[in-house]
Amino acid sequence: MKILVVEDETPLAMMMVALLTRIGHAVEVARNGGIAIELASEHKFDVITLDVDLPDTTGFEICRELKQRHISHRTPIVFVSGRPTIENIQYAFDLGAADFIEKPFDPRDFISRVLSVVEETTVA
Numbered sequence: 105m106k107i108l109v110v111e112d113e114t115p116l117a118m119m120m121v122a123l124l125t126r127i128g129h130a131v132e133v134a135r136n137g138g139i140a141i142e143l144a145s146e147h148k149f150d151v152i153t154l155d156v157d158l159p160d161t162t163g164f165e166i167c168r169e170l171k172q173r174h175i176s177h178r179t180p181i182v183f184v185s186g187r188p189t190i191e192n193i194q195y196a197f198d199l200g201a202a203d204f205i206e207k208p209f210d211p212r213d214f215i216s217r218v219l220s221v222v223e224e225t226t227v228a
Contacts, residue, residue: 105150137161156185
């Protein structure tokens with residue numbers, strides 16, 4: 105699988121990459137929304153993990169834009185955020201997110217939930 109991790113916190117991004125590459129997946133990282141949009145426009149990803157708070161925009165804006173683009177409109181998006189308010193979670197799902205994982209997260213739970221989103225998409 106090819107996964108895009110959109111996360112501006114370097115240690116967390118590195119941990120997510122390590123977890124996913126250790127089980128055999130190709131991972132690219134975007135540290136801001138502009139790079140995320142650029143990468144998602146140029147490559148087909150099987151899943152995108154997306155932080156809510158980014159330095160140049162919000163994950164919600166990125167999700168909205170990705171869902172409108174032809175190449176990425178069907179790509180499952182998993183929000184990974186330290187702001188799991190009911191409003192944020194509901195808004196993420198309203199925008200078409202497949203899941204919302206709260207930071208800090210258990211590494212096994214993170215892997216399981218990201219991979220299950222992809223499995224659900226390929227079965228559907």
